[in-house]
Amino acid sequence: MATVIVDGIQVEVPDNATILEAAKLAKKEIPTLCYHPDLPAIGACRICVVEVEGEPLLKTACNTNVRDGMRIRTISPAIREARQTALELILSRHPQKCNECVRNGTCELQALASRIHVGEISFPYRQRPGSPDVSSGAVGRDPSKCVLCRRCVQVCEVIQSVGAIAVQGRGYDAWIDTPFSRALSEVGCVYCGQCVDRCPVGALFEVSHVERVWRALQDPEIHVVVQTAPAVRAAIGEEFGLPPGTLVTGQMVAALRRLGFDKVFDTDFTADLTIMEEGHELIGRLRDGGVLPMLTSCSPGWINFIEHFYPDLLPHLSSCKSPQQMFGALAKTYYAQKAGIDPSKIFVVSVMPCTAKKAEAARPEMKDSGYQDVDAVLTTREAARMMKEAGIDLSKLEPEDYDLPLGVSTGAGVIFGVTGGVMEAALRTVYEVVTGKKLEKIDILPVRGMEGIREAEIELDGLRVRAAVAHGLANARKLMDKIVSGQADYHFIEIMACPGGCLSGGGQPYPTTPEIRQKRAQALYEADRLLPLRKSHENPVIQELYREFLGKPNSHKAHELLHTHYTPKPVYG
Ligand code: SF4
Ligand code: SF4
Ligand code: SF4
Numbered sequence: 054m055a056t057v058i059v060d061g062i063q064v065e066v067p068d069n070a071t072i073l074e075a076a077k078l079a080k081k082e083i084p085t086l087c088y089h090p091d092l093p094a095i096g097a098c099r100i101c102v103v104e105v106e107g108e109p110l111l112k113t114a115c116n117t118n119v120r121d122g123m124r125i126r127t128i129s130p131a132i133r134e135a136r137q138t139a140l141e142l143i144l145s146r147h148p149q150k151c152n153e154c155v156r157n158g159t160c161e162l163q164a165l166a167s168r169i170h171v172g173e174i175s176f177p178y179r180q181r182p183g184s185p186d187v188s189s190g191a192v193g194r195d196p197s198k199c200v201l202c203r204r205c206v207q208v209c210e211v212i213q214s215v216g217a218i219a220v221q222g223r224g225y226d227a228w229i230d231t232p233f234s235r236a237l238s239e240v241g242c243v244y245c246g247q248c249v250d251r252c253p254v255g256a257l258f259e260v261s262h263v264e265r266v267w268r269a270l271q272d273p274e275i276h277v278v279v280q281t282a283p284a285v286r287a288a289i290g291e292e293f294g295l296p297p298g299t300l301v302t303g304q305m306v307a308a309l310r311r312l313g314f315d316k317v318f319d320t321d322f323t324a325d326l327t328i329m330e331e332g333h334e335l336i337g338r339l340r341d342g343g344v345l346p347m348l349t350s351c352s353p354g355w356i357n358f359i360e361h362f363y364p365d366l367l368p369h370l371s372s373c374k375s376p377q378q379m380f381g382a383l384a385k386t387y388y389a390q391k392a393g394i395d396p397s398k399i400f401v402v403s404v405m406p407c408t409a410k411k412a413e414a415a416r417p418e419m420k421d422s423g424y425q426d427v428d429a430v431l432t433t434r435e436a437a438r439m440m441k442e443a444g445i446d447l448s449k450l451e452p453e454d455y456d457l458p459l460g461v462s463t464g465a466g467v468i469f470g471v472t473g474g475v476m477e478a479a480l481r482t483v484y485e486v487v488t489g490k491k492l493e494k495i496d497i498l499p500v501r502g503m504e505g506i507r508e509a510e511i512e513l514d515g516l517r518v519r520a521a522v523a524h525g526l527a528n529a530r531k532l533m534d535k536i537v538s539g540q541a542d543y544h545f546i547e548i549m550a551c552p553g554g555c556l557s558g559g560g561q562p563y564p565t566t567p568e569i570r571q572k573r574a575q576a577l578y579e580a581d582r583l584l585p586l587r588k589s590h591e592n593p594v595i596q597e598l599y600r601e602f603l604g605k606p607n608s609h610k611a612h613e614l615l616h617t618h619y620t621p622k623p624v625y626g
Pocket of ligand 3: 192351353407408409549550555556558
């Protein structure tokens with residue numbers, strides 16, 4: 054431990070702590086811009102400069118370690134001048150068009166400019182190079198708004214191991230670009246949106262589906278149904294000022310109903326269905342010597358990644374569609390029949406924590422209902438934006454229940470939103486189906502937690518099933534390399550593209566930090582604990598769906614509607 058003095062306040066910190074962390078302990082919030090707690094600190098923006106006694110130059114607090122006896126000043130005339138100059142230079146390359154920007158109100162640069170007042174900007178405005186790009190239909194870029202914090206580059210390279218964007222040029226004239234300045238849709242980007250989540254300004258954003266949803270809601274001829282993904286309920290409250298990890302399932306349902314949706318359904322229902330299909334697929338592969346390890350397929354960011362970077366491993370993927378797409382296919386077939394509605398008049402909207410789901414819904418093969426199965430995908434942020442525009446404060450509403458029949462789910466469905474959740478849900482069902490015995494310890498703790506890669510073993514009538522879980526694509530890459538080199542002796546692997554799983558997907562409320570991730574995870578486990586049914590095969594509506602419509606898991610009809618195929622994709626398409 055080291056003893057340091059921050060603005061006259063003495064604190065004890067680990068000797069590898071940074072000045073920024075020491076200041077936090079002393080209850081001093083040093084302003085930052087390029088710093089993000091998930092990423093290596095690089096001190097690029099120089100907003101966090103401080104004075105250290107005995108040092109001639111200002112130090113960047115985010116990447117300078119403390120030493121015992123260090124005396125730090127976080128505010129002084131020299132610090133103020135340095136921060137104002139740094140901010141002025143940043144603002145001189147940023148279009149002052151806050152009213153038109155999607156980040157108006159959540160922009161970190163706006164907040165910084167409000168905290169560090171610079172007055173008139175003395176440098177002439179020079180636009181950064183590059184044109185807006187929304188070619189992916191999921192993640193958009195507007196390089197003119199970039200403040201060159203490099204967070205996107207770091208998350209894409211370090212956490213996702215994709216490297217779709219990089220810094221080009223040097224110094225004041227540097228910019229962020231794709232390889233060969235190609236569109237994002239042509240450079241192996243997996244649309245995970247982790248860069249969108251880390252971007253402090255509006256230079257990266259989701260491609261909006263808000264207007265198409267308003268149009269559908271205002272059309273009296275159209276029956277508009279909405280599904281909500283598991284992770285949305287643990288995060289959307291943050292948009293309305295509630296603390297991270299506040300579970301607002303019922304209030305979210307009420308708010309969506311007030312927005313005008315004809316039916317409010319739950320993606321957790323088709324998460325249960327995914328477990329039925331995927332669990333039986335795994336049992337079949339274990340019994341019949343199929344391709345192992347089987348890889349989960351519900352994260353479209355992960356699907357894009359394996360299609361681009363490990364095409365030879367595609368036969369390992371489960372053929373199950375994601376819960377979003379299973380829902381779309383059922384809404385325009387099973388639900389349409391049951392409700393007596395012409396499927397061409399049904400418009401399916403998803404509320405997802407995810408940017409990649411927008412591209413997934415638009416895939417040409419996702420038309421097994423005879424129509425585009427999902428018509429529009431709103432991120433959690435976009436859904437909240439619509440509610441706010443309509444004057445609906447979700448936090449003030451009384452909880453309401455989902456509609457029947459596609460709104461009934463179990464605890465297994467809700468933990469799909471957290472890393473390890475799909476694995477845990479699958480093992481709950483596979484164990485009981487294979488052994489015919491009741492699973493006593495329903496919480497499968499070895500697959501829980503935030504370790505990048507976790508392992509578990511489960512005994513199934515004499516066969517020990519080895520499972521692994523990875524989240525964040527750099528961790529997925531490690532597991533795929535093990536499979537390629539023949540070192541992976543697993544039967545079943547769950548991969549989620551985003552760190553922590555969907556609860557920190559690229560469409561979730563700003564910001565997502567390690568603490569917020571933990572709180573959202575706790576909320577989902579709490580939702581599971583509180584539900585009367587916690588195993589997918591016990592869902593009575595799933596049982597009815599098989600009786601009335603699908604036959605049995607992995608039946609011909611189930612394959613037609615609920616399963617898909619994958620296509621190798623070149624990195625530079
Ligand atoms: S969406 Fe994901 S893969 Fe694409 S640039 Fe952003 S972080 Fe990289
Ligand atoms: S695009 Fe956003 S995250 Fe990337 S460098 Fe620019 S401001 Fe930072
Ligand atoms: S982990 Fe979840 S949020 Fe992230 S890409 Fe996959 S489905 Fe989307």
